[in-house]
Amino acid sequence: MKPVIAAFPATRLRRLRRSPAIRALVMQSVLAPQDFIWPVFVREGEGVVEPVVSMPGVNRLSVDKVVEAAREAYALGIPAMCLFPYTEPAKRSECCSEAWNPDNLSNRATRAIKDAVPELAVMTDVALDPYSSTGHDGFVREGEIVNDETVEALVKQALSQARAGADIIGPSDMMDGRIGAIRSELEREGFHNVLLLSYAAKYASAFYGPFRDAVGASGALKGDKFTYQMQPGNSDEAMRLIERDLAEGADMIMVKPGMPYLDICRRAKDMFGAPTFAYQVSGEYAMIAGAVERGWLDGDKVMLESLTAFKRAGCDGVLSYFAPAAARLLNG
Ligand code: PBG
Numbered sequence: 001m002k003p004v005i006a007a008f009p010a011t012r013l014r015r016l017r018r019s020p021a022i023r024a025l026v027m028q029s030v031l032a033p034q035d036f037i038w039p040v041f042v043r044e045g046e047g048v049v050e051p052v053v054s055m056p057g058v059n060r061l062s063v064d065k066v067v068e069a070a071r072e073a074y075a076l077g078i079p080a081m082c083l084f085p086y087t088e089p090a091k092r093s094e095c096c097s098e099a100w101n102p103d104n105l106s107n108r109a110t111r112a113i114k115d116a117v118p119e120l121a122v123m124t125d126v127a128l129d130p131y132s133s134t135g136h137d138g139f140v141r142e143g144e145i146v147n148d149e150t151v152e153a154l155v156k157q158a159l160s161q162a163r164a165g166a167d168i169i170g171p172s173d174m175m176d177g178r179i180g181a182i183r184s185e186l187e188r189e190g191f192h193n194v195l196l197l198s199y200a201a202k203y204a205s206a207f208y209g210p211f212r213d214a215v216g217a218s219g220a221l222k223g224d225k226f227t228y229q230m231q232p233g234n235s236d237e238a239m240r241l242i243e244r245d246l247a248e249g250a251d252m253i254m255v256k257p258g259m260p261y262l263d264i265c266r267r268a269k270d271m272f273g274a275p276t277f278a279y280q281v282s283g284e285y286a287m288i289a290g291a292v293e294r295g296w297l298d299g300d301k302v303m304l305e306s307l308t309a310f311k312r313a314g315c316d317g318v319l320s321y322f323a324p325a326a327a328r329l330l331n332g
Pocket of ligand 1: 125126127128129137172173207208209210211212280281282283
């Protein structure tokens with residue numbers, strides 16, 4: 001007797017995976033160099049390429065070398081670079097005034113890049129931690145991180161970055177009201193087209209360790225950042241922060257860290273439909289690069305897989321230290 005159902009199973013999902021051509025046709029999330037924002041560490045000096053020990057393959061660059069990196073990024077099709085200054089202890093203070101010095105390292109690097117490669121978008125970081133003797137993102141008064149006084153300083157910092165030519169300003173400080181305050185100051189000063197990429201859902205994460213080494217903040221930081229950055233277990237709060245920042249004038253939002261928070265990326269994209277970015281942070285980079293160094297993981301494959309996951313989770317782009325290496329691979 002012939003079976004009633006001649007072909008079993010009716011749906012063979014493996015058909016869709018059978019050949020490279022079919023796999024390419026049904027591929028949903030495609031990674032490309034234009035998905036990246038490349039975070040770069042800047043330091044004083046000339047001709048300096050100084051390895052960051054806890055981030056194999058990542059260097060601190062003097063401004064001239066940052067310009068070279070910017071040319072490389074542009075040639076690779078990476079649309080934006082994000083600057084993080086390494087500040088020597090002598091330039092750190094309680095009042096953090098170096099943060100809005102028009103000639104501070106970050107602003108000099110911004111001007112140099114915009115002179116050399118005007119097409120490349122420059123993103124800068126707004127937060128006091130590179131300039132603070134306490135290592136905190138805000139002012140500390142009697143053991144507390146004070147919000148409103150910090151926001152006034154952040155506004156000055158953001159304005160100095162806009163004046164230096166920053167295309168995208170990224171407040172990473174997690175103070176309340178800073179997006180609205182920065183947005184209105186930018187409008188008042190005529191910087192109508194400067195974008196704000198808010199680090200809206202930024203978690204108090206142990207994955208930032210290598211970054212703090214890279215910018216010289218590890219030694220400085222007293223205590224933790226739990227009164228301003230989010231608890232890793234929370235999700236609703238992330239949505240409230242994103243909603244608030246978009247209402248205050250953010251053009252784009254970020255979830256940070258990335259890989260452990262892909263559920264937050266997906267939820268944010270589904271809920272708001274705004275340009276959504278994830279930051280694959282220093283510790284995520286270090287985990288992968290460290291294992292690759294030991295020969296435990298295939299570096300290229302793991303890198304591309306980890307970055308593709310952000311696209312699948314709904315992100316429009318990723319801040320990643322892998323940006324140039326990934327772009328090189330993707331360009332073939
Ligand atoms: C601080 C800032 C941090 C990072 C970006 N901006 C560290 C922190 O909040 O302590 C981390 C980035 C990374 O780990 O790669 N404003």
